Amino acid sequence: GAGVSQSPSNKVTEKGKDVELRCDPISGHTALYWYRQSLGQGLEFLIYFQGNSAPDKSGLPSDRFSAERTGGSVSTLTIQRTQQEDSAVYLCASSLWGARSTDTQYFGPGTRLTVL
């Protein structure tokens, strides 16, 4: 079946612009995660959605970052006033339940963001 999809695959933007990154999780998965992969910081957790519960935003690096998940499915990660240190690969993952640590997370191909 279809896996996690992300768009765009690549995004180049100028410093100070806003960007939106999209994630389509696997159908039926209730949990959705955003991670960031960068050379300096490795792979780090950003935010987590579980069903209709309030998201866990504990990993967002600043208030310029926000995310929403509409209808329990598609998610959008928004970065306002982008900075060069935001350059990274942004990964989305989904899992069936999320509330259990045993669940496998399935990752999308990522969006490579470059801030000039």
Next chain:
Amino acid sequence: GDSVTQMEGPVTLSEEAFLTINCTYTATGYPSLFWYVQYPGEGLQLLLKATKADDKGSNKGFEATYRKETTSFHLEKGSVQVSDSAVYFCAPSGGTSYGKLTFGQGTILTVHP
């Protein structure tokens, strides 16, 4: 918070050599343990996992055993192939709450013919 210490790379081996990538972790509660792999030009994918102490996860000839007493989850393969060249990530999943993954820094493996 949770943390992972993973064997530094890069690791370079000849085909058919034995592979060990060490991983130790600190985590609250009782985490599940995962190894993810990222092949060149591809996304992150699950390699194997173990969800309770002494469990052995295995896939594609790779194995790792959940050692609670030493908080370790070392990855091993008896005979590596060129196609195993990739970046390997160890990751415990939140022990007391949900499945947030805390990743190690990754180990680059290169296998030569």
